[in-house]
């Protein structure tokens with residue numbers, strides 16, 4: 317059972333202590349005035365969630381002060397735990413403050429005067445890392461275990477395995493506090509935030525950017541600045557996680573933008589990343605079918621390239637044209653330096669350059685590069701290499717994921733399907749068939 321569910325069943329402070337001892341795998345502990353005492357951490361425990369972390373730390377620091385006065389060995393970490401939350405702090409961060417001995421403690425640890433609480437709160441405010449157990453129990457447990465092992469508070473790394481989880485928590489604690497943005501913007505703002513160590517960004521030209529004004533984080537997106545309403549969630553979130561992610565994960569994480577796009581928008585656009593194993597398979601099949609020189613002999617156009625995975629294995633990027641619906645995906649490819657020598661551009665293949673009578677006129681938008689237009693006009697060998705978007709106007713899944721009627725009909729109603737697919741019946745409802753017929 318999870319730590320949180322076990323805590324919901326706790327009937328007393330003893331239960332709370334035992335549940336945490338088990339979850340953290342504490343060894344060699346004693347219980348007494350200090351609720352749980354180990355060589356590495358002293359814990360103050362409560363059997364409800366109604367005491368603030370500041371109040372609990374004030375009680376714990378009373379015992380630390382007592383211990384110091386008696387010449388006892390003080391552990392490197394201090395923690396407070398209850399049924400809803402937990403917090404951890406390095407003892408070294410409070411030692412100089414306790415050494416000043418300015419606090420007037422109460423008769424017992426629990427009878428602290430308000431002045432003691434105020435003074436402790438002011439001092440420890442920026443030093444402890446707090447965890448809401450309902451959402452961050454794994455992070456709390458791993459942080460405590462790593463602290464015991466390493467002697468330091470180590471923030472949780474953002475990796476491909478926890479990307480979605482971290483993103484969801486980021487939305488709750490930070491995204492919803494950014495004034496004036498929509499759900500669709502969260503993924504871009506999240507990447508701007510995580511790919512920045514507070515001083516420097518890891519990538520140039522990401523679609524959104526993190527800036528700082530008057531020491532507060534500010535986001536910039538599409539030429540506008542967005543401030544945080546409440547900054548406490550921001551402080552707490554980044555006390556738990558480490559940023560930026562390790563260098564080896566950064567590009568991969570950016571390329572997984574599709575997994576963070578809200579589900580309804582994602583199924584509407586058919587935005588699904590192409591796994592590299594599938595790309596390998598496709599390239600083997602192409603070599604089998606077109607011969608081993610196909611990458612030299614054919615011009616490739618992927619007109620729904622997303623973040624470009626289907627082309628990363630291609631050894632001749634000068635022969636490649638890559639276009640896709642979302643400018644943000646093009647920006648991600650540029651920031652991650654994916655297929656640098658290829659021509660990468662935003663293009664809505666089913667709506668751009670379609671005339672009223674269903675013909676194609678590249679002069680309407682002038683988005684398609686000259687070289688590609690010339691190759692098409694001259695009848696050069698062009699290989700349409702795509703993993704098409706899958707989205708159907710009238711399928712059940714779309715209805716179940718809450719697409720409204722306008723959106724659903726939006727799938728069928730591309731310029732291309734309206735003007736050029738009158739004879740295709742129900743097949744014109746599907747994005748991938750539209751894509752196929754447009755490619756012919």
Ligand SMILES: C[S@@+](CC[C@H](N)C(=O)[O-])C[C@H]1O[C@@H](n2cnc3c(N)ncnc32)[C@H](O)[C@@H]1O
Nearest residue numbers: 587588590620621622623625641664665666705
């Ligand atoms: C199945 S994904 C392909 C993923 C891509 N191969 C990759 O590795 O990221 C389909 C892509 O087509 C894009 N798309 C959807 N409708 C499009 C349209 N009308 N024109 C161009 N691209 C479109 C989606 O945004 C999505 O990125």
